């Protein structure tokens with residue numbers, strides 16, 4: 112027999128002492144809940160039998176009320192499945208109108224919220240973030256992910272979990288995963304670490320958030336790369352910090368300028384392996400300068416190492432953290448680029464003397480990372496699937512990156528400058544002065560070209576206009592056509608002549 116899913120019982124009270132008949136009370140309650148949208152279109156409601164038992168009344172008034180609600184179109188019956196709130200409710204109950212009505216409802220009294228939230232953009236609907244396809248950034252090549260292996264591991268760890276898998280874990284996360292990550296980081300990224308210093312977190316974003324809460328107070332000055340990663344800035348804005356935009360050039364963050372602007376900054380947030388978005392790798396001399404500055408001014412360095420697994424035509428670059436002899440670097444890594452972003456799993460390596468503070472802050476936030484995917488990831492790494500996947504992706508992205516660089520060269524020659532194509536899953540093209548990349552990006556989205564405008568990554572006045580082009584999720588064979596479409600757009604926008 113087909114199993115009918117069971118529905119939640121709505122909050123309906125019946126009162127036998129009042130004159131109104133029970134069936135009318137039920138009808139009125141259901142109707143009010145549907146009109147008030149406590150019950151939504153298509154939502155299942157309990158069977159007459161279940162509701163009668165729940166309310167401790169006979170089934171007859173329930174049957175009468177349901178019959179009327181069915182007749183009036185509030186309910187619909189689906190053969191073999193049960194009774195549902197009608198999926199095509201009248202227009203005045205439609206979600207969009209309802210949201211409008213909610214927003215415009217008159218409310219009394221003051222409604223204070225944290226002032227800093229006003230510094231964050233709200234209701235933002237960036238057109239270049241709306242689609243998936245040509246040039247979207249931050250999307251890996253999902254089609255190469257070994258889903259079979261992954262789902263077997265998920266199965267392995269969800270079948271008969273023991274109590275420790277179900278209970279709260281420690282704030283640092285699974286020891287086995289921390290051990291596996293340490294082996295990887297020591298070997299492949301030149302990070303000096305030990306599992307007691309590693310914290311598993313919900314992606315780089317949470318690592319940035321926790322680091323900020325531990326290291327910075329409101330009004331503290333902090334260096335950020337200019338241009339730089341928008342989500343680092345959101346964290347610092349929310350924390351009320353004073354951001355000092357320090358320019359980057361082909362050698363990465365210009366430390367001398369940073370010192371001139373604000374020697375006493377409490378921290379510097381940098382991506383030395385692959386600066387976002389311009390793609391520079393910080394030179395050895397700048398790395399040493401940065402570490403010297405941190406040591407002499409008693410400052411911290413937050414190293415965002417988000418996609419350095421992918422390098423083309425040059426040796427892997429060891430982390431800045433590995434050069435640091437004074438434990439001033441908080442190293443952050445993520446599985447978003449090497450596995451997939453919705454995994455929301457990353458890690459940080461914390462200076463040993465700060466571990467207790469990081470743990471205390473983490474406990475005040477979300478306690479720990481969910482257990483299941485930590486266990487799955489541990490086996491994925493230990494059994495060699497991670498290394499294999501990385502090797503394969505390096506080849507795939509290498510091909511895609513070559514296809515993009517070649518197509519850009521063929522279509523534009525030297526008319527568009529390309530930056531940062533030596534690593535990662537994106538590169539940048541800059542356009543001549545006098546054009547507004549954000550306006551062009553809005554029109555590009557109408558052609559299903561997802562061009563991230565470079566100017567939006569500047570805190571101050573943008574020095575360059577251009578586009579960040581992702582190539583991780585586009586097959587090599589499709590890239591020439593996408594570049595051709597981008598050229599048609601730029602010709603139509605008069606950025607280029609044909």
Ligand SMILES: Cc1ncc(COP(=O)(O)O)c(C=O)c1O
Pocket residue numbers: 249313314315316317340382387415417444445446447452456457
């Ligand atoms: C500079 C930078 N850092 C970190 C990340 C990854 O963030 P998360 O680990 O929160 O997904 C990205 C993703 O695009 C990025 O561009």
